[in-house]
Amino acid sequence: MTQEQWGALQDDLARTLGENNYKTWIKPLKFNGCEGEVAVLQAPTNFFGSYVSQNFGDAILARISTVEPGVRRVQFRVDTASRPANQPTSHSQPRPAKAPSPVSDIVPDGPLDENFTFNTFVVGKPNELAHAAARRVAEGGAVTFNPLFLHGGVGLGKTHLMHAIAWELRARNPELNVLYLSAEQFMYRFVQALRDRRMMDFKSLFRSVDVLMVDDVQFIAGKDSTQEEFFHTFNALVDQNKQIIISADRAPNDIKSLENRIVSRLQSGLVVDVHPTDYELRLGILQSKFEKNRKHYPDVEVDEGVFAFLAHRISTNVRVLEGALNRLFAFASLVGKTVDISMAQECLTDVIRASERKISIDEIQRKVAEHYHIRLSDLIGPKRVRNFARPRQIAMYLCKQLTARSFPEIGRRFGGRDHTTVLHGVKRVEDLMLSDAQIAEDVELLRCALEE
Numbered sequence: 445m446t447q448e449q450w451g452a453l454q455d456d457l458a459r460t461l462g463e464n465n466y467k468t469w470i471k472p473l474k475f476n477g478c479e480g481e482v483a484v485l486q487a488p489t490n491f492f493g494s495y496v497s498q499n500f501g502d503a504i505l506a507r508i509s510t511v512e513p514g515v516r517r518v519q520f521r522v523d524t525a526s527r528p529a530n531q532p533t534s535h536s537q538p539r540p541a542k543a544p545s546p547v548s549d550i551v552p553d554g555p556l557d558e559n560f561t562f563n564t565f566v567v568g569k570p571n572e573l574a575h576a577a578a579r580r581v582a583e584g585g586a587v588t589f590n591p592l593f594l595h596g597g598v599g600l601g602k603t604h605l606m607h608a609i610a611w612e613l614r615a616r617n618p619e620l621n622v623l624y625l626s627a628e629q630f631m632y633r634f635v636q637a638l639r640d641r642r643m644m645d646f647k648s649l650f651r652s653v654d655v656l657m658v659d660d661v662q663f664i665a666g667k668d669s670t671q672e673e674f675f676h677t678f679n680a681l682v683d684q685n686k687q688i689i690i691s692a693d694r695a696p697n698d699i700k701s702l703e704n705r706i707v708s709r710l711q712s713g714l715v716v717d718v719h720p721t722d723y724e725l726r727l728g729i730l731q732s733k734f735e736k737n738r739k740h741y742p743d744v745e746v747d748e749g750v751f752a753f754l755a756h757r758i759s760t761n762v763r764v765l766e767g768a769l770n771r772l773f774a775f776a777s778l779v780g781k782t783v784d785i786s787m788a789q790e791c792l793t794d795v796i797r798a799s800e801r802k803i804s805i806d807e808i809q810r811k812v813a814e815h816y817h818i819r820l821s822d823l824i825g826p827k828r829v830r831n832f833a834r835p836r837q838i839a840m841y842l843c844k845q846l847t848a849r850s851f852p853e854i855g856r857r858f859g860g861r862d863h864t865t866v867l868h869g870v871k872r873v874e875d876l877m878l879s880d881a882q883i884a885e886d887v888e889l890l891r892c893a894l895e896e
């Protein structure tokens with residue numbers, strides 16, 4: 445993305461977030477470039493970065509990814525030149541070292557968030573299994589399932605649970621060597637060790653931990669040598685009966701470009717799905733966050749019905765929910781008014797609008813038919829000629845990606861087809877996207893048009 449495109453994107457944000465938000469929070473951000481899947485923005489202070497990340501992070505990411513489809517995360521960094529010496533950055537993402545780093549730098553103690561404990565984790569139907577498994581692992585003792593593999597969508601509490609396990613294990617046994625890091629950090633440390641010719645240090649350090657936690661493991665998919673090293677580390681630890689805990693945004697066999705031997709290793713323990721939140725869980729989380737934050741906003745009063753309104757109207761992603769609540773409280777304390785539903789509606793227009801945007805199967809079918817210049821009846825109908833069959837498979841794929849519909853439901857909406865036909869179609873498109881650039885481009889174009 446060029447600086448010019450960043451400028452246009454800021455203008456666009458000004459229109460959706462309003463002039464005040466723009467001037468205060470968006471204008472001071474500088475675009476520092478992209479590092480793989482991460483777009484790096486420079487913020488004036490740590491607080492600034494985390495506020496923007498919580499409140500406007502999703503809006504910024506959505507726009508950046510229309511220009512840079514490969515970008516999946518936005519990271520806020522503070523300008524080190526203007527920061528006093530020794531002040532840590534808001535993110536513990538590694539920065540390239542100039543000279544070989546000390547051994548302890550190769551595997552740093554993972555950055556654990558002190559708010560991510562079992563006490564602050566609200567349990568409901570969608571996450572009760574994951575919570576129970578995490579509790580079991582946190583008790584320590586004999587390893588019963590290895591690894592524990594937690595998977596689920598963005599912002600549903602996987603990292604929170606992993607940190608909670610680490611805190612609990614450390615509290616029970618301070619001697620225990622618990623290492624938490626993201627898969628991205630694992631790769632970075634590995635590359636750094638290779639570059640500094642310190643692979644022996646790297647290997648012996650990783651093999652000496654008692655509990656290893658790797659977050660967002662999907663990141664290493666397609667990165668061959670990192671996968672190889674991860675596999676060896678994994679095996680060495682399992683052989684020593686050391687506990688491993690992994691998280692990812694999807695189940696092991698759904699992670700593309702992950703070697704089969706790793707997939708089967710990851711499946712060999714307990715695989716638990718953290719489901720999207722339901723209304724009750726969202727309500728519970730809002731109430732718990734409210735109690736917790738009360739001390740920061742002692743004067744803020746909340747009308748009855750506000751939490752129910754938010755739990756109904758805001759998406760399943762807990763990070764978004766938290767951000768909305770923080771923004772609402774900051775606003776209420778600023779204007780000194782009680783939070784009521786109309787204030788929530790006004791203050792969170794963009795968040796609510798984003799949550800409301802639901803793409804329907806009808807919309808997808810119409811767009812795909814239009815794109816390929818075929819009739820809707822041919823897209824849905826029984827004819828199996830390639831001119832219709834391929835767009836049909838693409839439409840099925842997009843339905844699976846962009847709606848919450850199940851395979852059988854999608855099948856029904858495509859002329860009563862069996863769910864295995866849909867499954868096959870989706871798989872076929874996934875494969876084709878890797879080998880056929882035209883198909884990959886068509887799918888991306890359609891996705892962008894539908895998400896607009």
Ligand SMILES: Nc1ncnc2c1ncn2[C@@H]1O[C@H](COP(=O)(O)OP(=O)(O)OP(=O)(O)O)[C@@H](O)[C@H]1O
Nearest residue numbers: 564565566597598599600601602603604729762763
């Ligand atoms: N059940 C819950 N109770 C309390 N807070 C929660 C719960 N689930 C998620 N959160 C909060 O939501 C935010 C996002 O959670 P977390 O970072 O653990 O998500 P994640 O699943 O790891 O997402 P990602 O894949 O984006 O990293 C955190 O602030 C976390 O504390």
